[in-house]
Amino acid sequence: MVLRFNVPPLTRGLLLAVITFTTLNTALGIFALIPNQAWRWPWTFFTSAFVESHLFPVVIALPAIFFGGRYLERAWGGAEYAKFVLFVTVIPNLLSFAVYWSWYLITGSTAPL
């Protein structure tokens, strides 16, 4: 396969992750972070960042990772870039998880915002 664009390895991996996890999640539903399922599927704290539930966010995420990820991976080097990606995917997911659980426990409601 001829790759027209020169993409560094981790960025390529992240692009594939978006496509793979989004597709698999539509079929299996075990890659998105759902607060009351997270204890069964702990990997969702990471993989959820690469699952999109609609087409529009996919159209945003792929170019964002392609241009942004490629730039940062080259600027920082693979190890630093990997660390950064790990932090900014897992930590926000953990925090959101905490917010949604607290909301549920406090209100128990199903209303949006």
Added chain:
Amino acid sequence: MLSYRETSIDGALALEAAFLVAFKQLVPEHTVSLLNSAIRIRVKHFPAIFVLLNTISGPLFGTDTALFLGWFGFLTSWIYLRFYRISPTFATAETGQGANIKGDASDTFAFSHFFPDTIQAAIAPICDKVYDTMVAFRICTPFTESAVDAGNERAIARAEGGLPSLMDPSGGDAKFGGRREEAERRRALALKALDARLSAASANHAVQTSIPPTTARSDERATASTTMPSETLPEREAQV
């Protein structure tokens, strides 16, 4: 309608927000033109715009997960880059050769600098208060003067590197923020390798020279080295 604990928290929103913060650090003054230059936005304003749009769209369109992920991604990324990320640097008078910098203490990477210039002055005192409180509670260690100087120096060095080209890193101007970072990183790696080789060579040398002395003498040296303060050791060894 799903309850909160059944909401699917998904999407690369946090990652996208974090990328924008990283670009703000690397190429803050670069201008991006959209729609045939109808809209021109500087990179340093992207994180705030992104978070603001997600904040508005949360209650409006019910994309509340995007709201939280956007905010948390933005904050996580900034806190990591500002206070924790360890990066190699050029040798400067401030830090010495091959030193590492922890975080980015530069003035332009302060929290208030994410906001438009007009409201920065209003926000800065509040940020300072928060920072002082956190320092008082020992949640974060205050930046030293030299760390701020080193951070500013780096920020200037990045800016002097010339205009960046985000969309085409392989072409265009060779010297820009990202390239500069990359060059810096490679230089640090080379220095480290050189240092390792030099210390390996001198260790070899030390082993060879320590064999000749008699056992009595080396005993004397051993006791001396345990009792004497370490600063005086090199002198003594030089005499021996």
